[in-house]
Amino acid sequence: MPELPEVETVAKSIEKHLIAKSFKSIHVNWIKTLDNFSLSDFKHKVKGLSVARVYRRAKYIIIDFNEVLLAVHLRMTGKLYVVNSIKPDQKHISLFLKFDNKYLIFEDTRKFGRFYLFDNLDYLNNKLGIEPLSNNFSKEWILENIKSKNRQIKSLLLDQSFICGIGNIYADESLWFAKIHPLSISSAIPNNKLIKLQTSIVKVLSESIKRGGTTIRDYTYDFSYVGNYALNLKVFNRSGKKCLRCKSIILKIKVAQRGTHYCPNCQTNK
DNA sequence: CCATGAACCTGGTCGC
DNA sequence: TGCGACCAGGTTCATG
Incomplete structure (x- = not known):
């Protein structure tokens, strides 16, 4: 959760x-x-x-x-x-x-x-790895560290000893924004997409914090308060629906044993 | 170094 | 209604 x-x-x-x-x-x-x-x-x-x-x-x-x-x-x-x-x-x-x-x-x-x-x-x-909302989490950090691994990118994003705090929802969301296929090998991803990934991660996480987190099941944090980032999700839990960018049908596969949602048309470089 | 599968738990949903 | 199969926002450990 x-x-x-x-x-x-x-x-x-x-x-x-x-x-x-x-x-x-x-x-x-x-x-x-x-x-x-x-x-x-x-x-x-x-x-x-x-x-x-x-x-x-x-x-x-x-x-x-x-x-x-x-x-x-x-x-x-x-x-x-x-x-x-x-x-x-x-x-x-x-x-x-x-x-x-x-x-x-x-x-x-x-x-x-x-x-x-x-x-x-x-x-x-x-x-634990780097905090994605810290100043150290820069474009330079992303380029240097992701390029130096040969890992499926989604699996790498979920690795808490690499970057900490990202889980299944925000990994899928960040990769969608950066137009990266979740099975892309980290070292082979073009620099421009990695730079986009850095801003996507920061944007997705900080926007969700503003909205009090995501609620997929009923989840309350503080008495009656309910997070509503779920309303903002672009790919997570949207398999079978149209991509909000290109209208292709969102697919669901398994990556690192986790349900993984992505657009087969705009998320490329597998 | 990296991927995969099992384990830890309970409950909800879907198909038959 | 019942039952089995499968799924779930996470992490760790063993294995190849």
């Missing part, structure tokens, strides 16, 4: 509730949600600490206490939100944290989501 824009939206929406607060307790229904720490670790290292900042790094939501941090990955179906009271019969609550008289809820139907406890960002920084 969530890619960079959705994670950014979630981080922003919970930040205002959590700043300067401290968690009093944790209640875990699905123990695997705690990836690299235990209930005892939480009690000794996190409980009582004041939240300094909440932000996004790649697809992780970081709750930063200065001396330690909690990193939350939503994976496919995770939802993180604040409520005033718990509904006892609510399904799919993997865990919740209590603070003040409120609760930070982690709801996750497919149970893939994970919480991590780190001393600092070193571990994540070492394994």
Whole structure:
């Protein structure tokens, strides 16, 4: 589910509730949600600490206490939100944290989501690639780094150790804007298309953040708020429909085991 | 270095 | 209505 824009939206929406607060307790229904720490670790290292900042790094939501941090990955179906009271019969609550008289809820139907406890960002920084919305993500960076790989371009865009934050939706959208076939070998893509790809990625991600992310299933981030970038999608989930540029029929194939949507007429250089 | 397939989970949809 | 097959916004690990 969530890619960079959705994670950014979630981080922003919970930040205002959590700043300067401290968690009093944790209640875990699905123990695997705690990836690299235990209930005892939480009690000794996190409980009582004041939240300094909440932000996004790649697809992780970081709750930063200065001396330690909690990193939350939503994976496919995770939802993180604040409520005033718990509904006892609510399904799919993997865990919740209590603070003040409120609760930070982690709801996750497919149970893939994970919480991590780190001393600092070193571990994540070492394994994650460039942030596509940072200044370092330039045309020069794209040309140098994509040319140096021999990978199917869509697969490369999904590789979090290369560029982080792009997922299945925005990979397809970015490639459509840049007119690149998703199976193109990265080293063989012409420079002008790679330059276009750089601007497309930045445009697609930042526009989605403005709109609060994409909603394909019903997905709410902050009480009643619903992202509406889905209304803006050009190829994703549009197989069988006409390309909005050339009227050809959008096709759906598998690339890197992911459903991949593209226009066979205007996305070329396979 | 790179591609593929399985695993981790639950629920929705589609065809018969 | 029921049932099986397949699909889903992500990541990791094993294998060739």
